[in-house]
Amino acid sequence: MTSSDAPVLPVADGGRAAVGDTAVTLEGVRKRYGDVLAVDDVSLDVRAGEFLTLLGPSGCGKTTTLRLIGGFEQPDRGAIRIDARDVAGEPPYRRPVNTVFQQYALFPHLDVRRNIGYGLRHAGVDGREIARRVSDIMELMQIPEVGDRRPRQLSGGQQQRVALARALVMEPRVLLLDEPLGSLDYKLRKDMQFELKRIHREVGVTFIYVTHDQEEAMTMSDRIVVMNRGRIEQQGGPEEIFDRPRTAFVADFIGDTNVVDGVVTSVEGDHATVDLGALGTVGGSLATSLGVGDTAQVSIRPNDVRVEVDAAAAAIVEETVLVGGHVAMKIACGETSVTANVPRGKGLEPGTAVRLDVDSERIRIFARERA
């Protein structure tokens, strides 16, 4: 298995060695819509049985990537292999993958059983066999009682389960999920996250999951692929992505963070110090190699900022707001401002002068991003 940190190597021609190990391979895949480069030179290996999440803001190319794998779009360049088989030009109905669509796309004119059995029926599977498999999958989805209803008579969560059942009953090699929880309310979304995880464990199918919600990605994924502007920014396990982001974009997108511009003043191995102007100089670990004098961006998580009242300090509390379980304070220091999270009851009055302190091991330093 390739280490998730190493660059993904293209599979050798024929790709036989990858059978059983790699479910989907993208190799230098590119897709352009008019002037927009939706997917720009994406290479990716998806391991069999893995729960992989494509994470990024809207327009980052994650959905397009999913649609390329599903066969709804054809790449302009690059190769897509499913089970080591090149699927270039193959329409969706020939690919061993199934999709759970964003708005479920259940057939309104068919009842739940017929929706789920739709693919099997057209594949010419025997009627009794269809009935058995449909019942089994409805059991697995914990919706055994809704078989005779039409989609519009179901709740959002039930529709979600029917959509999953309809795709999984086809026993695909890979299940593609396009923001499937997007239209559910918060509580249901939380429940479904655990539910999806359970289903993934039980069926053992490869899941490729698209979302813009970093929390969703963190909860469910074995591996997260962060995308931005059609490119892969970073891939790795949830903890790795959170603790060791490789770019300021990733740091900013995964969890809250303060991104502050500065100039590198010293480098020692993978440790460096950066002058942040009014905020002073901080030390931290380098995400990419930088030299003294290079412009850099520093990521400081609001949870890592310690705030102490100090009448002589230059930083001033600008605003204090209650955010659920903690208090967020916006603190201005010269031109820049930083957010710090403190426990409830520890919030300070706006106007208070404070001193800021951060552990250098919690700080990440990145090359300045192209604007």
Place this chain on the structure above:
Amino acid sequence: MAPAAPIDVLERPRGRRAGRGGWLLGIPVVGWMTLLFAVPYLLLFLQSFWRAGAFGTVTDWNLDNYRAVFLGDSFAGNIYLPTLLKSLKIGALVTLCSTVLAFPVAYLLAFKVRVSRLRMLIYTMVIVPLWASYLLRAYAWKVILGQDGLLGSVLDRVGLGGTFLNDLLYSEAAVIIAMTHIFTPFMILTIYAVLERLPGSLIEASKDLGVGRLKTFRSVVLPLAAPGIVAGGTFTMGLSSGDFVAPMLVGGKDDVMVANQIYSQFGATNNWPLGSALAFVLLGIVLILVAVSTSAEKRERI
């Protein structure tokens, strides 16, 4: 937190905004409709049970007019029922032809034309003929189908001119062609209206589940477009079987339809009671048609 309710676009919000005097607002409309719609219909209905005298209608209650419609009378013979059936046949053919012509156009508009300007252009081209008078459009077919008409002279040029065209104008075929032309735009609009609301993701979902293009069309697009086809078909069938302009202009002397017979009972023949009976039989058939198609549509909705 409220559980996510299934989205039902068909459900209308039920508000009770009208105060107590709200029904007063309905008086003008109800009055207007009663005076100019219900009353004449009632008079016509009553008249259909009366008798035509030498100098006008005689209030002499009987069922002879309806008997004449279905079994014929001594004066004209059994001409009414066959004409009625022929009108329905022509109506059905017009409906079939315009559906077959309209569906591909509506489908293209809804799914294939991605450039919105081009879609607008095609849409406008469909609508523009509706702004021209019906009479004008029916007349246009005289110019096209006539012996020295547009079609004939073009075919002559390319050496395909022949006798078959001589019989085209003033025939049942001409009536069907003219009416198909007139009703196709309505068909396109009603079918487009349902296809436009059909989410493309349903087609993608079908393909995703391993179903090819043709089968997807048959098992997803067609059933979901059915309400539009039924609505447009009912409209076309109802109006075309009761049409009298097209048969008058481009039909031959034998291509009289039921509406022409009604027209002549109220005109030259001067037998209003028989005309009324004919009109009510036609109305009854159309109402049955509408009822059947509405219930079919309702069943489809559930």
